[in-house]
Amino acid sequence: MDSVLYKPRNEEIQIQLRRYRDVLALNGGMVIALSLWDVIKVFIGFFLGEETIAKIIGNIMSQMDESVINPKYENVVNIIMWAVFLMVILLFSMALFLYHLYIGLNAFRAGRQTAKKKRSFYLVLTLLSALFAVFFMISNAYSLIKGVDVSGNVDFAYFVMETTAAINYVSILYAAYKIRKLEDAGSKKR
Incomplete structure (x- = not known):
């Protein structure tokens, strides 16, 4: 009856490798999902934050006198400025999404x-992202404590998401480290 049962070779190392590879793939997918939050956060900041696009454009338009812009072309300049701001925000959001997509896909593929x-540059970017996430997490905690936002809902949501992102990035780094160590241990055993 024993001959029927499956007996894997290097079972302990293989089980741990499979576990950490699953963690790496899952967290890679999570980085891609959280990148959508970062894009939403950019739009929230510019449309609902303290310095909205409308306020920025209003300040720029009020600082220009009539010698710079003819009053009859003020609406055209206003529309052009809106279009430029939106294009810059969209390009920045695209770059932000592609940055996270690179990290997430490489972690998933690994x-x-x-x-x-084998690529390891995504791990350098993951470390940078983890540092930024911790910085933003501390910043959001400070905003929560100081009570900058009257309701506290936005700061709390930012804090929760940044904490999730920081844990996710650290988990990617830890899983990649453990995979490398286990692969080295497995190759020495053979």
Whole structure:
């Protein structure tokens, strides 16, 4: 009866490798999902924050006198400024999404072992993202404590999301480290 049962080779190392690869792939997908939050956060900041696009454009328009812009072209300049601001925000949001997509896809591919060659630059970007997430988490905690937002809802949501992102990035770094150590241990055993 014992011959029927499955007995894997290097079972402990293989089980741990599979576990950490799953963690890496799952967290890579989570980075991509959280990138949508970062894009939403950019739009919230510019449309609902203290310095909205309307206020910025209003300040710029009020500082220009009639010698710079003819009053009859004020609406055209206002529309052009709105278009430029929206294009800049969209380009920044796209760059932000692509940045997180690069990290997430590389982590996912490393976890699923579908990458054609091993890349480690995404780990450097993950470390930078983790540092930024911790910085934003501390900043949001400070805003919550100081009570900058009257309702506190926005600051609390930012804090929760930044904490989630920081944990996610640290988890990617830890899983990649453990995979490398386990692969080294497995190759020494053979």
